[in-house]
Amino acid sequence: MIPDRLESNLRQGFRESLLPKLGLVLLASILIMAIFAPVLATHNPTRTGYLDENGNSYPPLGTSYTTEIGQDGEFVEVEVESTSDHLLGTNDIGQDVFSRLVYGARTSMLVGLLGTGLAVLIGVPFGLVSGYYGGRVDDVMMRIADTMLAFPSLVLALALIGVFGSAGFGIPDPLTRFGLIDGMPESTTLPGTVTVVVALVTWVWFARVARGEAMSVRNEEYVTAARSMGASNWTILFKHVLPNSLTPVIVLATIQVAAVILLESSLSFLGFSGTTLSWGYDISRGQGYQRTSWWISMVPGLGIVFAVIAVNLLGDWLRDALDPNIEGEGGGA
């Protein structure tokens, strides 16, 4: 599907720059983290109560902090030491931060990939039809797209979740289900509503790109030829127009995965996600505790940053090699 010249561009970009390699390594690590979460996690991420005898959370390995506890009616300063049991410490209700970091990758990757995939499935056919038929059809469809664009994606997502609530459903985890690993959650919660909502607020960008491609291909000679041979519009759309628009769609999809990861984390930060096992939610847990327990929100934030950097690096690599002129909405939030 990808022409030779583009392939050689891709190779060249990969060879010459460190960045695509870095992106690939990062993304691979995060995917491995997500897939083998039950193996890598040291504790059950949902289990609470890993606190010291005074009910204080543990700091990351090698650090300590002082806090005040009530003792015999007065406040006493105590030093809380880290423990090798909890690499990155525990949060305010005593959950293991490292294990939650590992499991959080699952939610991010699931929503990022599924949400973007769904957005492609909605946006690309919409854009192809709009661009290919042109005229009045295009006018109407583009006004719909403009309307969608008039909503900031986070705001529209919030409104949709406000209507439909935020449901999640469990996907059984084979590693624990078949007894290969003990003591880990038996299923992973996919925030279903969030995934759909994220697709509903980002598909327009795919529609715009697909429309542009369809418009440019529409008048190509081979399409005219196919039409003169009696090919139906649908055949032309799927056999000629769709393959041509794939390159920019792939690039946009890569960039959008980053945007979707950011959007999901924003939603879960605001408490509108279907799962609590999410980096954004974990960041919000630390919000009141920055003064002492800085790691609670710092660690999951770093998870997001690395995941998004990985995807952006790959996106830049693809964009530089394939050079379609596209724009997408950034995550921003």
Added chain:
Amino acid sequence: MTDTDDILRVNDLSTRFFTEQGQVNAVDELELRIERGEVFGIVGESGSGKSVTARSVIDLIDAPGEIIDGEIWFDDAELAETVREDAPDAVDGSFVDLLSVSPAVRQSLRGTSFSMIFQDPESSFNPSLTVGEQLAEAVEVQRRASANPRSTKAKTDSAEYSFGNLLLSTVLPSQQFVTEESRERAIELLELVGIPDPVERADEYPHEYSGGMLQRAMIAQALAGEPDVLIADEPTTALDVTIQAQILDLLDDLQTETGMTILLITHNLGVVARMCDRVGVMYAGEIVERGTLEDVFDDHVHPYTEGLLGSIPELGGANGQLEPIGGNVPSLLDHEMEDRCHFADRCPMAMEDCLDHPPEFDAAGSEAHTVRCVLATQSYTEREALPPNYFGDTERPAGDKHAEPAHSDGEQPAERTRTTISDSGGESR
């Protein structure tokens, strides 16, 4: 060094491009003499190094390209005086070696001493400024330069180029770098090159001009600084045939009027025949044959010149057929260039002596006629001829120069040289 009236003497000019595939010898130890007031043509196929030569002269070689060696002596007594103090080695009489002066001095010569017109007028204008403003801008820069002769500092330090002003100019419709006088001069220039309603057209944008009109505007822009040398790089190639003739007429008239020197770069011998006093034929980064028009058109020695002439329909072989030169434009990659006559692999008359790189021989005809080919000193004999497949599978025409041209070979039509009819049609068809 002042016995002839040369304005430009280029010695040993070598310009290289350092690319990923390797070093490209775009211009190789090139010698060039251009007399004041003449029209000198450089002709050759695409990739022969003619454009790079021109850009080396006006200092527009961008990375990864670099002039690695040579001298470009330019006759300008006034410049020689100013440069003498700082760089005595760069001055010889009234001549200045442009490759030995500071970049600032070189930059200051653009527009005033040298200016250039380009092949594609549409892409050579900034699309978001009016044509008038772009001309006025050139006028203004030259006006300031002549107010402070050779003081490049004055150009960059003046208050108008303060950082704040520059930044503002990115958002505001920026009339602030032109003045009323420069605008009037711009309109005069437009009128000079034959643009009707110059006052109105000055306020139009490049996309509102036709290609021919825009090329006229570009010529006007090049004249803004009253340059001594005008470099015209394929000035008519992108234009319609009828427009081409008009543009050439215009250049001709302007040259007669102002007496400026023109260095004309083209792949079209028709254009050369019409415009030039002397001509150099370029191949693989060097001039392989040079002389007056008569020398090159009637008394040429080099088979490449012969081939080029053969590829113009109206000057073509006896049967009037177009005869493209067989084979491909040579690779200029340093590691692929052998130390031989670079044309030998395409030459229908290649001999054993061609395996040595030939020097420039004097040839019959005018004094200026020289040629880089052994045929200047010996005649072609079958006995010394190289076998047809000597250079591997490049399609080299057989010994007989009247042999079938490559295009009727039929086997690899797609790989023919780019010198085909559409390229060299010329305005006279």
Added chain:
Amino acid sequence: MSIGKFLVKRLLQGVLVIWGVITIMFALRAVSPGDPANLIVGPAADPEIRDQVREQYGLNEPIYVQYVDYVQGMITGDFGYSFQSSREVTAMVLERVPATLELAIAATIIAIVIAVPLGVISASRRNEPADYGATLFSLLGISTPNFWLGLMLILLFAVFLQDPMETYLGFTFPQGRRPVGFGEAVMTLVTTGYAGDLLTWVRHIMLPAITLGTYFTAMITRLTRSGMIDEFGKPYVTATEAKGIPYVLIRYKHVLRNTMIPIITVLGLQLGTLIGGAVITETVFNWPGLGDRLIQALNARDWPLMQGIIVFIALGFVLINIAVDALYATLDPRVTNE
């Protein structure tokens, strides 16, 4: 096409879009599960009171009547009454606009002031340390969720630098009010010559604006860099060099200007990201703007308030994009001619 015609066309399209936004918001409310009356008076309320409330809010009318009423209300600027506080939605929206606007404008200014020079330096010194630095910064900037960045900035300033954050940076506003708005602060300065209020304002807006602006700084840096590199490669740059124009003039007047033209359009489209970012930034810093109120409305399922805020945001987005298009049309002469 004249610029006037062009604008009229864009305005008409804008009206259609706003109508679409209103319709979508109405539809969302209509399909929303649950009886809105419950939200107002609570599920345990007397059925009679509930009916009274339904009557009062027009909830008993057939759906199309409700729709017409709703659209009419929107057109006349009547966004209805908040379920929760029974206040007029229009007033509740308008009182929050200045704070959000100040935040968004401050963030945009920070972004442009930092990003454009950074992008220019990056493009002019390609593959030098400055370029690598700018590239790394912009990669981090577009990859960092701004709510996290905000928390980390608070951590940095308040905890590690030991700043008394409540008094100095003032992140939290207990009464849901800012100590001082920009307008008031400027008025104080003009009338009394007292600059303290303005300084207070600057201190308060500093971190939220940096938080919101970082993503845009990064994005504009990237766009400026790649745009200028593209632009430098165009033939007209060589042609301009050939006529003797000094390099600085080429870089700013020609190249940067032509680079900024398309960037302006992209920025218009990215405005949605800016507003989305403002919503979440306001939450982190308790900044009493529209976003903060939107989250409150969502949590309370206060439909009229939520609709009012979202329609208002969409209206702003559409208007600003029309302004951006007009600016684009004046900067790029080719647009109106196509």
